[in-house]
Amino acid sequence: MSNRFDGKVVLITGAGSGLGQASALQVAKEGAKLSLVDLNAASLEETKRKVLEAAPNAEVLLITANVADEKAVENYVKETVEEYGKIDGFFNNAGIEGKQNLTEDFGSDEFQKVVGVNLNGVFYGLKHVLKVMREQGFGSIVNTASVGGIRGVGNQSGYSASKHGVVGLTRNSGIEYGQYGISIKAIAPGAIMTPMVEGSLKQMDPDNWEEVGKQFVQPNPMKRFGKPEEVGYLVAFLLSDQANFINAAVVPIDGGQSYKY
Amino acid sequence: MGKLQDKVAVITGGVSGIGAATARLFVSEGAKVVLVDLNEEKGKAFEAELKTLNAEALFIKADITSEEQVQHVFSQAVSTFGHVDVVFNNAGIGVTKATEEITFAEWRKTVGVDLDGVFLVAHSALKQFLKNGGGVLVNTASMYGWVGAPGNAAYNAAKGGVINLTRSLGLEYADRNIRVNALCPGFIDTPIIPEEVKKDLGAITPMKRLGKAEEMAKAVLFMACDDSSFMTGNTLTVDGGFTAQ
Numbered sequence: 052m053s054n055r056f057d058g059k060v061v062l063i064t065g066a067g068s069g070l071g072q073a074s075a076l077q078v079a080k081e082g083a084k085l086s087l088v089d090l091n092a093a094s095l096e097e098t099k100r101k102v103l104e105a106a107p108n109a110e111v112l113l114i115t116a117n118v119a120d121e122k123a124v125e126n127y128v129k130e131t132v133e134e135y136g137k138i139d140g141f142f143n144n145a146g147i148e149g150k151q152n153l154t155e156d157f158g159s160d161e162f163q164k165v166v167g168v169n170l171n172g173v174f175y176g177l178k179h180v181l182k183v184m185r186e187q188g189f190g191s192i193v194n195t196a197s198v199g200g201i202r203g204v205g206n207q208s209g210y211s212a213s214k215h216g217v218v219g220l221t222r223n224s225g226i227e228y229g230q231y232g233i234s235i236k237a238i239a240p241g242a243i244m245t246p247m248v249e250g251s252l253k254q255m256d257p258d259n260w261e262e263v264g265k266q267f268v269q270p271n272p273m274k275r276f277g278k279p280e281e282v283g284y285l286v287a288f289l290l291s292d293q294a295n296f297i298n299a300a301v302v303p304i305d306g307g308q309s310y311k312y
Numbered sequence: 313m314g315k316l317q318d319k320v321a322v323i324t325g326g327v328s329g330i331g332a333a334t335a336r337l338f339v340s341e342g343a344k345v346v347l348v349d350l351n352e353e354k355g356k357a358f359e360a361e362l363k364t365l366n367a368e369a370l371f372i373k374a375d376i377t378s379e380e381q382v383q384h385v386f387s388q389a390v391s392t393f394g395h396v397d398v399v400f401n402n403a404g405i406g407v408t409k410a411t412e413e414i415t416f417a418e419w420r421k422t423v424g425v426d427l428d429g430v431f432l433v434a435h436s437a438l439k440q441f442l443k444n445g446g447g448v449l450v451n452t453a454s455m456y457g458w459v460g461a462p463g464n465a466a467y468n469a470a471k472g473g474v475i476n477l478t479r480s481l482g483l484e485y486a487d488r489n490i491r492v493n494a495l496c497p498g499f500i501d502t503p504i505i506p507e508e509v510k511k512d513l514g515a516i517t518p519m520k521r522l523g524k525a526e527e528m529a530k531a532v533l534f535m536a537c538d539d540s541s542f543m544t545g546n547t548l549t550v551d552g553g554f555t556a557q
Contacts, residue, residue, distance in 0.1 A: 222556035229518035229553045243542075272486030277542035284539035293530040296498075296523040299556030300549045307486045307545035310479045 065145030067094025069245030118172030165209030225299025241305025273306030314342025325403030446489030482545020498551025518553035
């Protein structure tokens, strides 16, 4: 079972860091050809370097794009198909957290910005990738929602609304496309130690964020942060042929946090 | 190197349907399996079949509604293989009947296997895992634990119970290297579903087909192996999208 992705093409947004990077590494180790998208070109180069270290024969296409811009999304899909001829798996993952604030202070511009990336960006990705997958008659999509897309977290109006929206899109589109042999799922990561979560802890206390992190994770049933590679294993499973009948489903990966009393 | 190399897995309801498919996949990933079922004839035949594949397999006839018999399963598994690392708590039964027609005995029989039996297996498994220093429990709930279905009162109640039992146990043991998750199958092509309704149940599933026992096995394997190390108290719904409707 070590090569679930031999001959498969996997497209990943937000591939320059965190969950996107970890998932790219996992599927590349198992034989995937990669199309990697991020806003930050330097971070993509870093992911490519790590991929080639782990899987020296991997084919890697890098595309710099802002997923909040539909033209850019249309383009990354087009470039991927031009390069590889198909898309087997799509990890629709790019997201931002936004500035933390009470709802009344959150700011309408900030709200639009977060929703623009996390929800509009995921919708544009679905729109353009599903067209390709419906024509080819197969495909698996994993959207990145969050525990913040299942439960209230606080101080994150934009993030919460957008991630709840990703759950809704996943259910809606999964129902539509299941009949074409395409499955669409969402993951709901909890406290995973990614650069985004590190940034979030630094918002709480810039000088003492590691200590804040330790306290932050105490209520987690497993009493630790998850590692990006643990999410990579889940994403690889969900994108592979092992998970074809998992559709329109949300899979938390959170050490038990989402259904805690 | 398999994903369950040298692990010992106890599988209840392990000689047919989802349990048997899981046993086959587990041995192909390097596990030794203990098959628990009421059907001795089928159980011995399945044990022999797995042994011809060079797998280590042991069939134990047991009724999971008997605490004594469940305890015996674990003591025999440990005396044979030395440890128990994974328990697939899967045995279940169904009764479909208008609720006003159901007898209290029928209710108790269904809840007795599907909830009490699942508890008894979990109870023994957890004790064994605590002695081992860890382990993984995967319960079979059902999408019928999420949604109501007319004529399935006892099954709905028991499977809903298994889902929240899974959360409760997952949280209780999360910091002791024990993970507890549940599989929620949708309509699956197994002997529990009558032939005459299979076509209709496929048609009302968004993927327009029934799931296969082998697809459930793959989800169970994911939850049973280290690939799901940050997941506990969790459910994996494998229903082709049915409950999202």
